[in-house]
Amino acid sequence: MRKILTDDKVLPRWVIFLADLILASWSFVLAYFISEEFRFPEILRGHFFIYTNSFVFACIPVFYLLKTHTGLIRYSNMSDILRIFLAMLFTSVFYYLLLIVAIQPYFNIHSLKIKQVLLVNFFIGSSLLIFLRMAAKGTFRYLSDRVEKKDKINVLVYGSDDKAVLVKQALERSVTSRYKVVGFIDIARARLNNSLEQKRVYHIKDLAHLKRAKNVDKLLLLNDRLNERDKQVVIERCLRSEIQVVTAPTPDKWLSGSIIESQIKDLRIEDLLQREPIKIDNARVKADLFNKRVLVTGAAGSIGSEIVRQVLAYRPKLLILCDQAESPLHEMQLEVEELFPTVNCAIVIADVRNYRRMEELFQQLRPQVVYHAAAYKHVPLMENNPCEAITTNVGGTKIVADLAVQYGTEKFVMISTDKAVNPTNVMGSSKRIAEIYAQSLNNAHFNKNTRFITTRFGNVLGSNGSVIPRFRAQIEKGGPITVTHPEITRYFMTIPEAVQLVLEAGTMGNGGEIFVFDMGQPVKIVNLAKKMIKLAGLHPGIDIDIIYTGLRPGEKLYEELLNSDELTLPTHHEKIGIAKVINFDYVDACMTIDSLLELAKKLDNMAVVKQMKVIVPEFVSKNSPFEELDEESEVL
Secondary structure, eight states: OHHHHTOTTSSOHHHHHHHHHHHHHHHHHHHHHHHTTTOHHHHHHTTHHHHHHHHHHHHHHHHHHHTTTSSOGGGOOHHHHHHHHHHHHHHHHHHHHHIIIIIHHHHTOOOSOHHHHHHHHHHHHHHHHHHHHHHHHHHHHHHHHHHTGGGOEEEEEEOOSHHHHHHHHHHHHOSSOOEEEEEEEEOOGGGTTOEETTEEEEEGGGHHHHHHHSOOOEEEEEGGGTTOHHHHHHHHHHHHTTOEEEEEOOGGGSBTTBOOGGGOEEOOHHHHHOOSOOOOOHHHHHHHHTTOEEEEETTTSHHHHHHHHHHHTTOOSEEEEEESOHHHHHHHHHHHHHHOTTSOEEEEEOOTTOHHHHHHHHHHHOOSEEEEOOOOOOHHHHHHOHHHHIIIIIIIHHHHHHHHHHTTOSEEEEEEEGGGSSOOSHHHHHHHHHHHHHHHHHTOTTOOSOEEEEEEEOEEETOTTOHHHHHHHHHHTTOOEEESOTTOEEOEEEHHHHHHHHHHHHHHOOSSOEEEEOOOSOEEHHHHHHHHHHHTTOOBTTTBOEEEOOOOTTOOSOOOSSOTTOEEEEOSSTTEEEEEOOOOOHHHHHHHHHHHHHHHHTTOHHHHHHHHHHHSTTOOOOSSTTHHHHHHHHHO
């Protein structure tokens, strides 16, 4: 039975065509009898068989040309009903002309009230043909529900507009869909308690009741509504009611005009955390980048790749993608060639720590704008490999920055991190030292052209190796989710909005500034884990356990965007501020940093970290073997 119900070709088309002809002939016979007032002796002595056979003959070409038999009856819709009405109308006209021109003169018969018969037949025939389809559709749905009752997923559709109705219709038409729409959810009170396609429109306050009364499993959202403020309320209510939230593309993105189950995805935590879209001065950014030669280091990374995508939209003269990771850079190249085939790009495999290789790049391609995103970012790894952190995050920055000055680059935008504020780990301290060098170089007497601008922000959602992809992978494996500490919090921002602010900050910088971004409110990581579990339709502590592993080396509970001794000045953009920090003299910064890089070459981790603490006095190690250096400093 299941196979029959899911088979797209249960009945051949000729069988449906034959059934339509039989119903049409029965309809004509009934109309004939009604017109003749059921006087059977007179009917049979008349020309009943000639009239009836002629009508069937007229039906054949009209029904065939209008293709009333080509669709699956179980999925009949308003278009099929309209086609039936047209078929009956055209058949009546064709039959009437055939009768007047050929049949009545040939057989010399004129006894039948033909107009009356055709009028009655039109309504009876249309009704019978429509009834056939509706009965088949209803029977199929009933049997399908009975056979697959255990597999069905009761779902509510968010919204009560045309798109929401299209979703319901598409799910019902889908042969393989397990989703059964039991109602619509809306917040517009004018539409509440109305019915759309026999399904009621409910208020969001009814979610808990619907969960119990209709055994609702999921709420379906269309992707174009992911930024609406009222939708956030709906999601929170769904999570409290243990209703899973899923998303679907808008109808214009459906495959072959119909939605398939694989297009329905679980709501991502990124969608739940994202805020109102950031508005930036696109005209100003375009003026800054249009027809310029732009270099992006770390172009294959999470931030670097998004910088590439957004810079490409402003049509630079040349975009240089520089990274040492071969495969990710190759993937980025393919994406760029597909999305922006007309933009001139240079793909360069190079290590920012290799001075000669980077000098060759600057010498040949002469970038006018540099976005420096190349860096090591993972805190525990850098805590165990401080020499590598210094050679890349400090030494690599120094090389690219020095070359920018040497070759007359107009602007150097450095991507930093909130971990550079009161750093408790090697990674954050290395980025702070890189900030110090970039700022000192901006004020160096020999730097006549290059403006150095630093942008500082927190964690970005979904970046490589970040907490969200890790949690998602742990949930897919059945848990447990590992959180370092129950009180740990972090700031989060989506990658696109972080890069938008980087581009905007780059346009407003005069040189030497450290721009900090409004990251919103910090998020408790354990709450993030719980929401991700609920979004997957599971229960924290029941289906998926959360275990605490303890703070990792160099990790702190709370992150800051500004040093306590720093002040923040506003800018024309409400989400961007300027951190007023202590400026370092170039000669002093250069001497201490060169000394640090020499120690890194000797692979003396303890000596390297000790020197880092000299350069960044606020660097106090946490949960790290380098804490003993802080103890020594206190004794002294």
